[in-house]
Amino acid sequence: MNIKDLVPTPELRRARNVLVIFPHPDDAELVAGGTVALLTGEGATVTYAPVTDGGMGSFDPRASREEVSRLRRKEQAEAAGILGVSHIEWLGFEDGRVPEPETLRKSMVSLIRRVRPDFVITLDPWLPYEAHPDHRRTAMAAVEACLFAPLPLAYPEDLDKGFLPWQVTGIALALSTHPNTFINIEKTWDKKIQAILCHRSQFPEEVWNTFFPYILAKSQEYGKEIGAKVAEVFKVLSPTHLHVMVDTWRV
Ligand SMILES: [Zn+2]
Numbered sequence: 223m224n225i226k227d228l229v230p231t232p233e234l235r236r237a238r239n240v241l242v243i244f245p246h247p248d249d250a251e252l253v254a255g256g257t258v259a260l261l262t263g264e265g266a267t268v269t270y271a272p273v274t275d276g277g278m279g280s281f282d283p284r285a286s287r288e289e290v291s292r293l294r295r296k297e298q299a300e301a302a303g304i305l306g307v308s309h310i311e312w313l314g315f316e317d318g319r320v321p322e323p324e325t326l327r328k329s330m331v332s333l334i335r336r337v338r339p340d341f342v343i344t345l346d347p348w349l350p351y352e353a354h355p356d357h358r359r360t361a362m363a364a365v366e367a368c369l370f371a372p373l374p375l376a377y378p379e380d381l382d383k384g385f386l387p388w389q390v391t392g393i394a395l396a397l398s399t400h401p402n403t404f405i406n407i408e409k410t411w412d413k414k415i416q417a418i419l420c421h422r423s424q425f426p427e428e429v430w431n432t433f434f435p436y437i438l439a440k441s442q443e444y445g446k447e448i449g450a451k452v453a454e455v456f457k458v459l460s461p462t463h464l465h466v467m468v469d470t471w472r473v
Pocket of ligand 1: 245246249357
């Protein structure tokens, strides 16, 4: 028996209700914007869950957190609109002060039980050189939440509110160093770039001029693997891969 048949890798392209959990406005567009646009174009419902409002995202010493977060919420809503994202669920944590996964995952479990997604897209929590605590904690809490959401005795207060246990089919980890799923985003590349550029506060011209060649080169390199001009990549796993059969992660 082939282990791939025993624990099949779920197919991201077949997802029809997707929850994207990410730390800051702009992260989702950068790592998964092309895939999100493809999915919504094929009829999927996509909900964004930014953990913070990005209120620390400014180099201007005169800027206030309130001003920055107001602007970034607006930019995020605009970007989501371009990609066909229908709902944004702001989790309301402070940028730069995202708590440890143990505290954070409660709100994600509730969210998963409310949205009932077949797929969760988040960042890969096992990136060897990721230094930003918001990124590490968000990603780890999101995968933990996928494991806890189906268990009625985990955060049982949700059940009283009518949010019933929910099992996701697949978890797609973006920016993975061990991707197993390459998505051709030629058709949605322009939308992805347009959506990234909605985050005007983060990509003024001088930043964009150095950042764009990076994102293009990376997308082209991924694309080569599948004979496409540009691609996004994910490590796609089922909840079983993430706990019960953790030694099958290479499939
Ligand atoms: Zn970020």
